[in-house]
Amino acid sequence: MTARAFTITLLPSKRVFASTGETSILEAAALAGLRLSSSCRNGTCRACLCRLRDGDVRYRIEWPGLSAEEKADGWILPCVAIPLADVKIEADFEEIPPPADTKPGRGRGF
Ligand code: FES
Structure with missing residues (x-):
């Protein structure tokens, strides 16, 4: 299967x-420089739990920590969910700050 490029839209911000x-x-x-809520990053802790409003996903693990009812209600775990289409999810985010200046001799002690 060949991967395709998709867009992910965060709601309510509409950040794409x-x-x-x-x-x-x-x-x-x-x-993309955005931090979503997460902890384990392996589909077990549910810290990233959010609602899928549009699109479809597959999971990279066989048993993500969701019940069948939660899946049917549109809840997903973004840490292990891979888009199969353009998706819209309800999720807050933070901008990841750019890396610190790493020029030689600046703050590295040598
Ligand atoms: S970060 Fe733990 S389930 Fe997604």
Whole structure:
């Protein structure tokens, strides 16, 4: 199966970023400089739990920590959810600050 590029839209902010269709929504957000809520990043703690409002996802693990009822109600775990289409999810985010200045000789002690 060939991966396709998709867009991920965060609601209610309407912030949009790209997904390669190969990484989780959480990883795609990080690549776009956005931090979503997370902890374990392996589909068990549910810290990233959010609602899918449009689109479809697959899971990179066989048993993500969701009940069948939660899945039917549109709840997803972005840390292990990979988009199968353009998706819209309800999720707050923070901007990831740019890396500190790493020029040689500045703050590295040598
Ligand atoms: S970060 Fe733990 S389930 Fe997603």
